[in-house]
Amino acid sequence: MLELPVKIVFPRNLWGGASPAGNTADFMILGLGDMAIPAMLLALVLCFDYRNSSDTVNLLDLHSLKGNNYIWYALPGYAIGLVTALTAGILTHSPQPALLYQVPSTLGPIFFISWLRKDLAELWEGTMPNLNDKSRQIEL
Numbered sequence: 001m002l003e004l005p006v007k008i009v010f011p012r013n014l015w016g017g018a019s020p021a022g023n024t025a026d027f028m029i030l031g032l033g034d035m036a037i038p039a040m041l042l043a044l045v046l047c048f049d050y051r052n053s054s055d056t057v058n059l060l061d062l063h064s065l066k067g068n069n070y071i072w073y074a075l076p077g078y079a080i081g082l083v084t085a086l087t088a089g090i091l092t093h094s095p096q097p098a099l100l101y102q103v104p105s106t107l108g109p110i111f112f113i114s115w116l117r118k119d120l121a122e123l124w125e126g127t128m129p130n131l132n133d134k135s136r137q138i139e140l
Contacts, residue, residue, distance in 0.1 A: 006032045010086060028089045030082075034098035038078050038106050045070045045110060048123055070123070073109040081105030 010028045049071050081102035089096045114120040 028086065028095075030086070030098055034085070034102065037099060038081070038102045041106055042071065042074050042078060045074045070110050070113065073113050074106050077105040077109045078102065
């Protein structure tokens with residue numbers, strides 16, 4: 001049996017204070033899906049930026065991307081959504097679905113900026129490879 005971490009547990013009372021040990025109501029859980037789904041969106045946006053960059057760049061060097069740089073709108077949105085989800089869990093003292101906060105905060109800026117730049121259709125559907133481009137053809 002393969003055991004992998006599927007959740008991150010946060011204390012509900014971040015500022016300290018007495019709480020009975022072992023009480024599950026004193027912790028908030030962030031599941032793997034709440035982290036993986038928005039992270040896949042970030043990976044897709046990074047690939048879109050890389051594909052649209054004019055130069056051949058190192059994918060790990062984010063500052064060298066010369067495309068649309070949608071990753072810089074998605075990363076703060078991801079952080080804002082995560083902090084908002086954790087804050088809502090602390091303030092309401094009840095479980096909150098993190099994706100409820102993360103999806104609008106990551107998709108919203110990406111859709112809005114791509115709509116302003118007239119890239120929304122290309123971002124949504126993906127780019128189709130040009131079959132006439134000889135540099136992209138694979139010779140058998």
